[in-house]
Amino acid sequence: MPNPKQVKMMAGPLRKAGLFVLFAAITAALCVVLNFLLVDDLHAYSRVMLDEYYAQADEVDTIFVGSSHCYRSFDPDLVDSTLGTHSFNLGTSQQLPDGSYWIVREAAENSNLDTVYLETYYTGYNQEKSSNVPLACFLITDYMKPTSLNRYRYLWEMGGLASYADLIFPARHAIAEPGELVSLWHGKLTGGYDLGNYEWVSYPGEEEYRGRGFVYSYGVSPWEFNTILDIKADAPLSDFGMEYLTRTTQFCREKGIRVVLVTAPLPSAYMADTENYQAYVDAMCAFAQQNGTEYWDFSLISDPSLLPLGKEDFSDMHHLNGQGAEKFTAAFCEVAARSAAGEDVSRFFCETVREKLAEFPDGTFCSQNNMTKEGGTA
Helix, strand or coil: CCCHHHHHHHHHHHHHHHHHHHHHHHHHHHHHHHHHHHECCCCCHHHHHHHHHHHHHHHCCEEEECCHHHHCCCCHHHHHHHHCCCEEECCCCCCCHHHHHHHHHHHHHHCCCCEEEEECCCCHHHCCCHHHCHHHHHHHHCCCCCCCHHHHHHHHHHHHHHHHHHHHCHHHCCECCHHHHHHHHHHHHCCCCCCCCCHHHEECCCEEECCCCCEEECCCCCCCCCCCCCCCCCCCCCHHHHHHHHHHHHHHHHCCCEEEEEECCCCHHHHHHCCCHHHHHHHHHHHHHHCCCEEEEHHHECCCCCCCCCHHHECCCCCECHHHHHHHHHHHHHHHHHHHCCCCHHHHECCCHHHHHHHCCCHHHHHCCCCCCHHHCC
16 A cells, blocks of 8 residues: 555646546637537538538548538539439638548549549648648538548648637637627527528528539629739649649559649639649640640630530639539539540640630620730730
8 A cells, every 4th residue: 555655746737637627628618618609610612512422421422622602502402413423522711632532532432432523722722831721621510520530631731730729619710799699699599400401591582502512693794804823834733732733643643543733713804814824734735635634724615615604604704603503514514524535535626815815705705805814815
């Protein structure tokens, strides 16, 4: 038996350890309460989307990943009825190349994937680093399974140890508006988290979540189609963009998953106003050729009858609305089906911005013909 002196010596560290455990437990409980009271996660598309994905992951064989140009453009219901797949749209707002990489890894661990369609809107692939847009990461990691190692690896690569504070206390980045708190508390207690409940992610007359990651938006652009970001001719992809584009394609190749790079259609007028867009097209085509894959930029579609777009098909300067998304998804399925059958689908796309604007412009360019940059020309 320990003598009284030994007991006294042991008591101090044990007391400190007990106080630490008590403090940690109180802190954890306080975080749970504050997160319930302050965090608005009911309105998060990515929460609903990831909950649905995990529920049907065993069936999924095809995924779409990318930013808002992904989840507002590809309708899985139409894709599956045409191609016979079980697809899922895993796009999220502002999703950056590292987010796409980690989502692909997560999907590959939960589903028997055959094909990944990586939507490559150019602004994400021009970012210098992920930590410039931390919310793009949190919109994914907040709702990944707690047991997912990809969740913690992604957070670490994005922001290091400091990023875990937002995982423990998401009110740091997802705090609710004061006027919405009572409604949110009621929603959280009365089925707001139920699978298939889209009430909190639907806005009548504006946009609505239609399942499996697809968001259908209404209305047309009130603005002209002016660019939000030009492209550097000598650096059309950033080092960050190239790194994760490479990691994603290499991972898919190692796992035997087919990957196709796809850009959802931008308005011809917007593309014309984006300086050096041709440099981006050339860089993506070169990457695809070097990595044994394909690049389909539907902004450069060469058959207007296949994808007849006009101003009425865009909800803003560069996003398709729901009507435009259905037109695009149908055209995408036509190209994807022909590619799957072994056909060379490069004929569906112009090689240059100059050719597209001169020979096959969409209705936005025809109605806004004062553009002068012409995508940097060819």
